[in-house]
Amino acid sequence: MKKWFKISFALFLITILIIPIAACGKDDVTKVRIGEVTRSIFYAPQYVAIEKGFFEEEGLDITLTTTAGGDKTMTALLSDGIDVALVGSETSIYVNAQGANDPIINFAQLTQTDGTFLVSREKIDDFSWDLLKDSTFLGQRKGGMPQMAGEFALKKHGIDPHADLNLIQNVDFANIAPAFSSGTGEFVQLFEPTASVFEKEGIGHIVASFGVESGNLPYTVYMSKDSYLKENPETAEKFTRAIYKAQQWVDSHSAEETAEAIQGYFDNTDLDIIEMSVERYKSQGSFATNPILDQEEWENLQNIMDEAGELPQRIDYETLVNTSIAENVMDE
Known part of the structure; x- marks a missing residue:
């Protein structure tokens, strides 16, 4: 009987010690x-x-x-x-x-x-930014960082995005990639992994990085x-x-x-x-x-x-x- 009592009491002590510790960890x-x-x-x-x-x-x-x-x-x-x-x-x-x-x-x-890449619908072996002039460019949402960094890079290479391009900016962020995939635009600005997926599937080809162009x-x-x-x-x-x-x-x-x-x-x-x-x-x-x-x-x-x-x-x-x-x- 004494042995049973000692075991029971020991288990009781362990229980009352564990519960506060567990509760403390949770809190x-x-x-x-x-x-x-x-x-x-x-x-x-x-x-x-x-x-x-x-x-x-x-x-x-x-x-x-x-x-x-x-x-x-x-x-x-x-x-x-x-x-x-x-x-x-x-x-x-x-x-x-x-x-x-x-x-x-x-x-x-x-x-x-910047985390976006310039993707061309056609494969370009010797890319030059001048190739964008007079093209249809599917850009990012106005006022967002991708669009601003993109425009900065374009201007850096002597391209006025609003005068030298047919610039499309009325497509929601989530629909830009599907729009390009369905045939809208000759160039598009895309994040990864979409840019690489498009390249793998032959939908487009990465030709430049806006992250490199716009700096830190x-x-x-x-x-x-x-x-x-x-x-x-x-x-x-x-x-x-x-x-x-x-x-x-x-x-x-x-x-x-x-x-x-x-x-x-x-x-x-x-x-x-x-x-x-x-x-x-x-x-x-x-x-x-x-x-x-x-x-x-x-x-x-x-x-x-x-x-x-x-x-x-x-x-x-x-x-x-x-x-x-x-x-x-x-x-x-």
């Missing part, structure tokens, strides 16, 4: 809702951060939603539908110009070049309301640390390894296409290797917006960019 997990502007191989480090458990290591439970477009992503952030937005930095400038009481702050950069800029950045960052400083730091780990992982691993890690996010895309897309982005330095958005990139962004006639007003770097979180993470 320590923080939920963070991310809204990504689109689903793209361009965002490979983000998917690596999820798949390799880097967010989980930081005690973060991530919910990822594709919010399809900069305007919808900003609406979700401003209405508290998401906590963190992954979108182009130009959106924070647009919101600021509207007199936001709670400004949108860029705190961790994911990509540092804060193309896709994690941003939150200023109030959220102030109220959740530890969460913001943990989030940034996870992204930094993923950036370093992608930088130090092969395109094949990265493709295998993120394949689950692109169910309808062959692994070789994912690998090819990752390699293209890595080779041109599109993936940022750390989360710091520097001032030179910020000024290049505003120059491109100004060139496109879309800059409401110049915004000081310190007003909408917070690098202290990323700097703290990198200094550890």
Whole structure:
């Protein structure tokens, strides 16, 4: 009887000790809702951060939603539908110009070049930008970063997109690729993996990179309301640390390894296409290797917006960019 009592009492003690520990672990997990502007191989480090458990290591439970477009992503952030937005930095400038009481702050950069490629319907062995003149060009949405970076690159090569091209800009982002596939346009501006898929299927041929042409800029950045960052400083730091780990992982691993890690996010895309897309982005330095958005990139962004006639007003770097979180993470 005494032996049975001792065993029962021991089990009781173990139980009451385990329950608080388990509860404590559960309470320590923080939920963070991310809204990504689109689903793209361009965002490979983000998917690596999820798949390799880097967010989980930081005690973060991530919910990822594709919010399809900069305007919808900003609406979700401003209405508290998401906590963190992954979108182009130009959106924070647009919101600021509207007199936001709670400004949108860029705190961790994911990509540092444009992510689109120039795709020609016909195969061109010796490409020259002059070949675009008088062609029908299926461009991106007006006011978005792809369109502005695209126009910047065209002007750099002496092409006025509104005078020298038959420029089509009235097609929604999601329908640009299908429109080209169905026969609209001689040239189109596309993200990966669509550009490589079209090339593999003979629909089009990649002839140039807008990322190379437009230089470094804060193309896709994690941003939150200023109030959220102030109220959740530890969460913001943990989030940034996870992204930094993923950036370093992608930088130090092969395109094949990265493709295998993120394949689950692109169910309808062959692994070789994912690998090819990752390699293209890595080779041109599109993936940022750390989360710091520097001032030179910020000024290049505003120059491109100004060139496109879309800059409401110049915004000081310190007003909408917070690098202290990323700097703290990198200094550890």
